[in-house]
Amino acid sequence: MDRYERILALHRSLKTARYPVPIKGLMEELACSRATLYRDIAFLRDALGAPIESEGEGSIRYDQKEAERFELPGLWLNSDELHALLAAHQLLDRTGQGVLSSALAPLKGRIESLLAQQAGGKRWPVERVRVIASGVRRRDELAFRLVASAVLERRTLAFDYLARSTNERTHRTVSPQRLTHYKDNWYLDAWDHDREGLRSFSVDRIQHAKLLDGTARDLPDAELNQHLASSYGIFSGTPKGIATIVFSAKAARWVADEHWHSKQEGRFLPDGRYELKLPYSHAKELLMDVLRYGADAEVVAPEALRQQARTLLQLALSSYER
Known part of the structure; x- marks a missing residue:
């Protein structure tokens, strides 16, 4: 020190x-x-x-x-805080010329000024701290700004939504609840007035967004957490069951350190494999994450989820048998 x-x-x-x-x-x-x-x-x-x-x-x-009144003059950061500030700088820098770049430019400049103060006139090699995005989708800056404004100003919002799974276009009128960043992409959690229920919308699939004059309906945090955070992934809802996945001893070294869900339960088996249990609502996203481990992951229960995994693997195999 x-x-x-x-x-x-x-x-x-x-x-x-x-x-x-x-x-x-x-x-x-x-x-x-x-x-x-x-x-x-x-x-x-x-x-x-x-x-x-x-x-x-x-x-x-x-x-x-x-x-209570005394504070150290100027900026004082310990090593961990300084490293976090460097990472934040790179996160802002990653926004590029698109969404939020102009809005965050003053904040990025302020961080650069703080780093300069901390360095005592020297330059920190911030380019040596890298934050690499994975699977980032293209976003419409205007749509994002309108969605963010609706969330923060508590106003109702209307938009056309092009569902990725069906490619079907529908018109929605919603009361925005939360703007969620998940796996390098943005989602709007909202109360859908026509369908009278909570829904999650991928912001990159929102088109022709329009702020309305109505005041957004506020739902209790407990209800939002129960519906939107109780099961696996962004496509959450009331859990349909508990998934049990067993990973090979090789994959266990990675999976044991990963956070999949706030209510997950994991344990090492006597043979070195790792058993992970977690609640899920929709199987699709869970299976996408499980199957990326290939032969190192096995869905054990429930049986319906196991059969879905088997079907997906058989379909993938059939593509190589032509």
Whole structure:
């Protein structure tokens, strides 16, 4: 830990402490000698104006009245925070010239300014932090802006929707609930007034969007979470069952570290394979993720889901038997 991070950690320890902090404990926390710690305390107090006061022998604290008002001057970030800021910069940079680029440009500029302050005049090689998109679909910037405005301004929205699965075009009037980013693509969770139910719409399939004057109907968070977050994937709903998938010992090293669902249950089997259980509503997306593991994944239950996986694999095999 360098001096910069020690001083930041020291400040945060004193800022959050309810009681005097022992010098010995600070030495252990900051991994430094007593002499180094006292130099840092002196710099924090004398150069930065921290309201440090001694509490008997061997402990210090911030003055209780001044602690709430005192903050370190300028920008102070530890290594993890700095790395997160670099990643955020790359995420913004990835928007390119399309959706959100103009709206986020000031924020991207502000992050660059913060990074410059943190570097003390040096330039951070931000190009060495990479965020690679996968499966990003083309989006209409105007449609995205209207959808986002409807969500934030709580207004009803009308649009034509071209369903990807059927290529059928329908007209929808909805009360937007949430704008969701999932697997590098955007979805609108909304109450469909004509169908009287919650639906999820892929924003890239929304056309001719129009903000209406009506106030959007707000649904309780509990209802939204139950319907939209209770089962696997973006195409969620009331779970139809619990899927059980067994992965080979080779794939287990990856799957065991993956987050598939907030209510998933996983365990290693005695032979090194990995068993994953999770709720699902619609089988299509779940099977797409399972089948990408090929022969290293087996759908065990329920039987109907197992048969669907078998059918998909047989259809794929038939394409190679011509």
